[in-house]
Amino acid sequence: xxxxxxxxxxMSVQEAETVTLSCTYDTSxxxxxxxxxxxxxxxxxxxxxxxxxxxxQNATENRFSVNFQKAAKSFSLKISDSQLGDTAMYFxxxxxxxxSGGGADGLTFGKGTHLIIQP
Amino acid sequence: DGGITQxxxxxxxxxxxxxxxxxxxxxxxxxxxxYRQDPGxxxxxxxxxxxxxxFQKGDIAEGYSxxxxxxxxxxxxxxxxxxxxxxxxxxxxxxxxxxxxxxFGPGTRLTVT
Numbered sequence: 001x002x003x004x005x006x007x008x009x010x011m012s013v014q015e016a017e018t019v020t021l022s023c024t025y026d027t028s029x030x031x032x033x034x035x036x037x038x039x040x041x042x043x044x045x046x047x048x049x050x051x052x053x054x055x056x057q058n059a060t061e062n063r064f065s066v067n068f069q070k071a072a073k074s075f076s077l078k079i080s081d082s083q084l085g086d087t088a089m090y091f092x093x094x095x096x097x098x099x100s101g102g103g104a105d106g107l108t109f110g111k112g113t114h115l116i117i118q119p
Numbered sequence: 120d121g122g123i124t125q126x127x128x129x130x131x132x133x134x135x136x137x138x139x140x141x142x143x144x145x146x147x148x149x150x151x152x153x154y155r156q157d158p159g160x161x162x163x164x165x166x167x168x169x170x171x172x173x174f175q176k177g178d179i180a181e182g183y184s185x186x187x188x189x190x191x192x193x194x195x196x197x198x199x200x201x202x203x204x205x206x207x208x209x210x211x212x213x214x215x216x217x218x219x220x221x222x223f224g225p226g227t228r229l230t231v232t
Contacts, residue, residue, distance in 0.1 A: 107154075
């Protein structure tokens, strides 16, 4: 079984600042995916970014980037030039990577970080 | 438009009653999932299904039941045995090969009093 830990229940920054959300995980799997999901007040889950563990290069999506440290089992999310619309709950999630034909799995989520962007 | 629908958005029941939450998808996905969200708890996996007429328990299956009679539908029944049924329930789907691309529905808020 795997666990995902988000140690920051809430964070608040000013608009246009850069903010980093922390996530650590524990697993015995060698191949897996890591995700950051955003959940705005509408409660719709929105995928922000995905990282494949076998890739050494950190994933980036516009203003969002990750710092993936596999040995340390750390997966932080950096949001640059933060905007009011970034205010949301952010969840870190884990998914084991199966061999082709190995079936599907459910995601394991952390408890979330409530990010507030102040005007 | 392709997507996942969950209805209703809000559901109210009296304690001791079973209640069934609907989840439908028209994405032609084989795999479907049910997650529960509580304040401060993140999302936790209840059940998932990779194919019609087959499903597996997730981390918190006790007090819940599911069926998968059609590819498009994966209803979740919250039974009276579930001790704390009030929560936000999210359904998701994916292909089996690409379970790293799970599409989420809008969720159902269940309140049991």
